Amino acid sequence: MSGLFQQAILVSLLAATIRIATPLLLSAMGELVTQRAGIWNVGVEGTMLTGAFMAYIVYAVTGDHATAFAAAVAAAMVLGVITAFLSVTLRVDHFITGLGINLLASGLTLFWFRSFVKGKAQPTFDSIGTVPVSYLSDIPVVGPVLFDQRLLTYAAFALVPVVWAFLYRTRTGLELRALGENPAALDTMGLNVAARQYAATVFGSAMTGLGGAFLMLGFSDRFVPELSAGRGWLVVVALIAGNWHPLRVTLAVLAFSFLESVATHSQAIGAAVPYQLLLALPYVISIAIIVMAKGKSRQPAALGESYARS
């Protein structure tokens, strides 16, 4: 009896880990490509928030998931273009650019949200349903954890080998990796540095926007200001912890997700610590992870440096 109960908690805990990992993973794979191209986008938090908000508002108006996802991605891509314009074309410090994006997103979403819900009840809605994989989802424990998830979750995990193959097996991937190490190597060969960095930035932002949309439609029933709550920052930390390698970044994402899942399951597990403090745990751990990654991780050599021909 208690064994069954414990197994149910375990399944719920692990399934939630996979679900929570989805937006982080989508964003992390996108930002991995961005950062390997040398653009240090720290506007991930704001971009994810924007994606979540756009998904919310478009779904509330149209009631259509596909439209909502598309709108979220489009809005995030606009932010990606702004990011690239500032850090590539105007050569503004990448950190300052990201900070600007975060603050812009935070202000705009708050204002639009308040305007939208002004004088009426905040609409709530059911999150998108799971799509169990036939047969596989019947396997005990593993089935419900891995094979009874939403479509985008499967897509997020499928993205990992795709991004790996792109970076390490294709010509464009090689060029992007070279770009993050030494942009002059491309420029002197007549390859357009700025165009590639724009593309990489916009791709990263699009994936982050998609992640934000999933955060909203996948497991929230309503929008709240600052819905992303630091997840964008965790993505940036996961890239450091994973040493900019797709598989290791995925592991880091799963670690963060597991911690958040534990915090939300704290009462079921019977933890004596107040839940607010448990919710702070991923942030504490992320600092610890950076301390541990010291010396072991080596960032792309030209990451965060705007390229100018000299």
Added chain:
Amino acid sequence: MTVALQASGLSKRYGDVVALDGVSLEIHAGEIHCLFGENGAGKSTLSGCLYGYVEPDGGELAIDGKPVKLRSPAEALRFGIGMIHQHFKLVGRLSVIENVLVGAGGRGLFLDTKTARRRLAALCSDYGIELSPDAIVEELPVGLQQWVEIIKVLFLGVRILILDEPTAVLTPQESDRLMGALERMRGAGMAIVLISHKLREVMRSDRVTVLRAGKLVASLRTAETSPEELSVLMVGRKVSPSYNQGRELPGEIVLDLNDVYVNGERGHRVLDGLSIQVRSHEIVGLAGVAGNGQRELFETIMRVRPLEAGRISIDGKDVTASSTRDVIDLGVGHIPDDRYLQGLIGSFTIADNIVLGRHHDCAFRKGPFLDRKAISSFATDRMSEYRVAARDSAARVDRLSGGNAQKVILARELQRSTSLLLANQPTRGLDLGVIDYVYRQLLAKKAEGFGILLASEELDDLMTLCDRIAVIHRGKIVGVVEPAATTPQHLGLMMAGQAIPGGEARAH
């Protein structure tokens, strides 16, 4: 001889500086054409224009007699023009084959490494180079990295090859080998443009064009000129740098490094049991191929870099556990090789840079506040003493020329040091007038009784200035020789790591 590339009336300005002023020249197929001139004479700007990397303000280019406009390196490459840049344009963390493939074109989405490997192997065997396609470039010796650059360009099938100071980081033997390879390419009908300021290489070319202050001074057949004529053409007057080498007897040991081990950022050894001594009244030269631990040696003596093992003492005091501050307080001056990164604060004024590090001294302070008056009068005095040409001491350092910026560092470091001077590439990128000035300052300090450690890529300079020359290879001193008892070839072999019998012998 067919004209492969023709430039007429090329001009380029950067702000108020005229980098190129109506330069015309012809590059012939099957010839090595040397561009010769001082630093800042316009050689790099000119080659940049020929490669589409720098857009000229005026002038025309013609390839095979047809007028063309090169708007980017991509177009230059399409016309078969390739370039080896002065600073490597390689990606250190990628393998040789990956570096070759960046920008090599090809069809399809995926990398075609199989064909590339075959072609790479063929090119390597053509030139007798041993290069593993999977070696990580940053782990290769500098000489081989240079070959990766060259192979990478040859891979694209260029017929006009421009090389900007390709031998700056090579030993004399490696340079000879490179020149041999260039002669082979010439034999195959390629046109070679070689930028150099080393007369020895220039004399091996077929034609030489001399540039001075952005203007073409002369274009001559090498066989019809002489090194003497060329050097007069280069600087516009006759120069014979003769330094008054005082031969005082060396005195006390002022710098003593004993079996020093230091690790680099990535945990690998950069100084590997290095020992060296410098006495007062002597200049010890440090010769070596770039990247063999020179920079780390200077940083270690300055105590900016932690020590794994070994002992350092300055003026008889053990400074192994000391801070940079302590070392400076012992009277050590340091002229770093990257003057804008390590020596100056670009956005600060000359005055602020001259008191940098001493700005907490009582002389420059009134309570917690800086004494602006004292600082600027002190700086103004130093500026006239060290001939810094600038409007006043409130001018920003990053608006000075390289020579004047270096003089600001000299003004600070020579003024406050009392016993030991560390000079790492103190003349890099400077024109002859300033080089001469820097060397005279060092010799004056030597006469005062300083011990000086001087690293330079110009072996000839080391031979004329130093009392002893220590050769560094892979973080170790592989030999110490007296200039009178050695030759550049001999030094070159030591720089390549060859053990020389008797090389350990020290000057008495």
Added chain:
Amino acid sequence: MHIKLEQRHASSLLWQGMSYGLAIMAGFAATAVLLKLSSADVSTAFAALLRGAFGSQRAILRTLVDATPLIFTGLAALVVFRARIWSIGQEGQVYAGAMGAYWVASSLPDAPLLVVGPLAIAGAMLGGATMSGIAAVLRNRYEVNEIFSTVMLNYIVVYLLSWLLSGGPWTEAGTTVAYHQTPLLAQPAWLPQLSGPLHAGILFAIAAAISVHLLLERTSSGYDMRALGANQTALRFMGMDVPRIVLVTMLLSGALAGLAGGVELLGVQHRLKADYLFGLGYGGIIVAMVGGLRPAGTVAVAILFGGLSSGAVDMRIQSGVPDSLIQAMQGTILLFVLCGTALARYRLTWSSAK
């Protein structure tokens, strides 16, 4: 030729100054578009906003009250950014400052103002400086990039306060947990009022701005901070103790941000509550950047933004536009400033010799 250079230098400075003005105007124009999009009447809303901000003596006093914490957080951001320390922990430091001040003031309920006032202010500074000090130590000892440590600390502090106020020791007795606030502080701990709503905090803020200006431009410690921002490597090679400079700069910044939380608690709200502290830290970053990372500019922009946020209340009442318009406006202005200053810099590089 001599004069030519001078003129260029001067005109580029002018162009830089103009770029800030133009950026702020562009921000207002973009805000008008935002208002139009949310089908509000632009002129009514702007009129209400400006009247509420600067339209009467009382409005101006309220503006100064709202500007006070922004001056502090703006200075906090300015100090670290000038040293190129990318601390964005002002948000958390504001919370910690308010917590420090509350802890001191609530522990001394019977002490007179002259005792509890200075101690509570010190508590605020200590609270903020503790947070930034942690980030400085993490950077100096463990090479943790301050961007991450300060962001994470921001979230951690918010959760900590949330626990303290609902379920933790500071929960107001007898109220439901949902209020998330402490009881009112005793009267003696309140900052004295100067005129109407204006409290003494504004005097501290102006004094802080002047001190920061003198510190950065005139003292040898300020030279250290500016040099750290301009070229950390050169500073290290000259034997300066870089970790110490980082620590001092961050402690100063944290103390300034802590003061923002402290004066807001002691001067306006008199009870600890999360919602009025929200956004002051990030607002300060914008204020500092739009103010050109200069104390005078920071004070001016803080007053402008303070006016906007106090005028926003009138705007909401009169035209129904949510007062969060101000946050959107601040974000937009910041982005225009980034573009504008970058463009101005380009002019500079073009005109100066390479």
